[in-house]
Amino acid sequence: MVSSSKDFLEYGFNLVSEMSVSDGIEAALCVLALWFVSQSFYSVTFHPLSALPGPWLCAITRIPYWIQLFRGNEVHWLHDLHNRYGTVLRFGPDDLSYISSGAWKEIYGNRLELSKAPDYGIQPANAIRSLSTTDVDTHRLWRRMFAPAFSEVGLRKQQPIFKEQVELTSIFSFATFDIMADLCFGQPLGLLERDRSSAWVNSIFKLIKLMPLSLFVEYYNVSRFLYRKFEPKCIQKKKHEHFQHSAQRVHERVKTGSTRPDIWKQVSPAGPTEKLSLNAMCSNAELFMLAGTETIATLLSGLIYHLCLRPEKLELLKNEIRASFDTVSDLSFRRLSQCAYLNACIKEGLRIYPPVAVGVPRVVREGGMLIDNCWVPEGTRLSVAQYAAYHSEKNFRDANAFIPERWLPRSAQNKTDVDFHADPSPDVFHPFSYGSRDCLGRNLALHEIRLIMGALLVKFDFELCEDSHGWEKQLNFLMWVKGPLFCRVSPAPPKIKEE
Numbered sequence: 001m002v003s004s005s006k007d008f009l010e011y012g013f014n015l016v017s018e019m020s021v022s023d024g025i026e027a028a029l030c031v032l033a034l035w036f037v038s039q040s041f042y043s044v045t046f047h048p049l050s051a052l053p054g055p056w057l058c059a060i061t062r063i064p065y066w067i068q069l070f071r072g073n074e075v076h077w078l079h080d081l082h083n084r085y086g087t088v089l090r091f092g093p094d095d096l097s098y099i100s101s102g103a104w105k106e107i108y109g110n111r112l113e114l115s116k117a118p119d120y121g122i123q124p125a126n127a128i129r130s131l132s133t134t135d136v137d138t139h140r141l142w143r144r145m146f147a148p149a150f151s152e153v154g155l156r157k158q159q160p161i162f163k164e165q166v167e168l169t170s171i172f173s174f175a176t177f178d179i180m181a182d183l184c185f186g187q188p189l190g191l192l193e194r195d196r197s198s199a200w201v202n203s204i205f206k207l208i209k210l211m212p213l214s215l216f217v218e219y220y221n222v223s224r225f226l227y228r229k230f231e232p233k234c235i236q237k238k239k240h241e242h243f244q245h246s247a248q249r250v251h252e253r254v255k256t257g258s259t260r261p262d263i264w265k266q267v268s269p270a271g272p273t274e275k276l277s278l279n280a281m282c283s284n285a286e287l288f289m290l291a292g293t294e295t296i297a298t299l300l301s302g303l304i305y306h307l308c309l310r311p312e313k314l315e316l317l318k319n320e321i322r323a324s325f326d327t328v329s330d331l332s333f334r335r336l337s338q339c340a341y342l343n344a345c346i347k348e349g350l351r352i353y354p355p356v357a358v359g360v361p362r363v364v365r366e367g368g369m370l371i372d373n374c375w376v377p378e379g380t381r382l383s384v385a386q387y388a389a390y391h392s393e394k395n396f397r398d399a400n401a402f403i404p405e406r407w408l409p410r411s412a413q414n415k416t417d418v419d420f421h422a423d424p425s426p427d428v429f430h431p432f433s434y435g436s437r438d439c440l441g442r443n444l445a446l447h448e449i450r451l452i453m454g455a456l457l458v459k460f461d462f463e464l465c466e467d468s469h470g471w472e473k474q475l476n477f478l479m480w481v482k483g484p485l486f487c488r489v490s491p492a493p494p495k496i497k498e499e
């Protein structure tokens, strides 16, 4: 008979010490199975999220999510699940995805500032936090410092740096990497000039494909601990070399100085004692080279693709651009931002093919919170799935069709157009995210996209090659994995001068 807790422990200890190895393994497996069954039962019955819709398997384990993530199919999987289960979806034991307009405000614009999921923060090799940090105070400081460089006034000053590049390009990745390098390092990488990628840029693409693995490792305490302890030397070396590539260029830029209004010229001191250290410049430059290049190249490729599939829309856009500008040197940030049809096309491109197609999760803080009239416990990860939200008929009529007109004011719409302003939730559209951690480079991105599109359409006509039909069927590892996009490109016909 076991009478007290001390006796109980002694009894347990004796029992274990008398066990053979195979009995021990059997007992451990039984305990594990019991734990899993009770956890699963709790997860689908008494867990605070148990009433929310979603596949029961996802309520028990994250395995279905990991499988889809590693297969590059997360975006379409979430889209299908939202179609089946509605605007809120439980796709993991502690993971909720939303596609309603109110969710943006509640998750990303919340006064309580939900924290960014730590596994989504990029860890710079020099260990100095960049803007992607989850630390709220450091993040606030960086945002204040970098805000002027990415503001309208700052960008207008940077306009000449952009124009040096766009005239040359039809290769979007090279152009966006060259432009961002020019803003961060004071000189382009020379990709457009050589018409060839570099080993450094290629390694960024490899890094993007490894994101699911990094998310998996960073999600679990055990794998994170083991990885940090035993990270292979060759990977450490590669990370260091990669970081050094941009760090050296930042050092060079600081040493030689610059007369041009690049990012560093316009950073403001956030307070009397705050200075942007050289190390912090390096880690933020690395972040800008990641965040501000492929996102834009992705949108541009998708936009040209969808325009080529709808030649009547491409014609309207060409007419608008060619009526407003004779040559590339006429293009300016200000005048391009007034091109209504161009802006509508860009919005539609961001909707139908969002560069950040899934939501970056926010984690509910201590004490839990009410969201969408449902109480969610602390630690729950909330996100808005952009692709699913923008392709849902609940939010956009003819959601899978490329229709820039839906973004034009009612008065500018063709009489025969369907009235897309009856779309029930235009507020659901936030391709640059929302709240205190929305995209710092939003203005820069829009100017760059308008300028590159303007330059291309002033100079060239485009037609999609047969081989590239179906180009949009792509895997997604947080970024789309784009195949080659072949277009027949011919010089625009000369303008006939009116008498």
Ligand code: HEM
Pocket (backbone or CB within 6 Å): 116, 131, 132, 139, 143, 287, 288, 289, 291, 292, 293, 295, 296, 299, 354, 355, 356, 360, 431, 432, 433, 434, 436, 437, 438, 439, 440, 441, 442, 444, 445
């Ligand atoms: C079409 C182009 C772009 C799209 C669609 C885009 C989208 C986004 C989104 C959705 C986020 C929010 C992530 C989150 O919720 O945590 C973000 C953050 C960010 N983006 Fe962009 N982005 C684009 C271009 C750029 C450019 C050109 C830059 C320039 C450097 C940039 C710099 C950043 C930075 C620094 C952050 C982190 C902001 C913070 O945590 O405070 N992005 N972007």
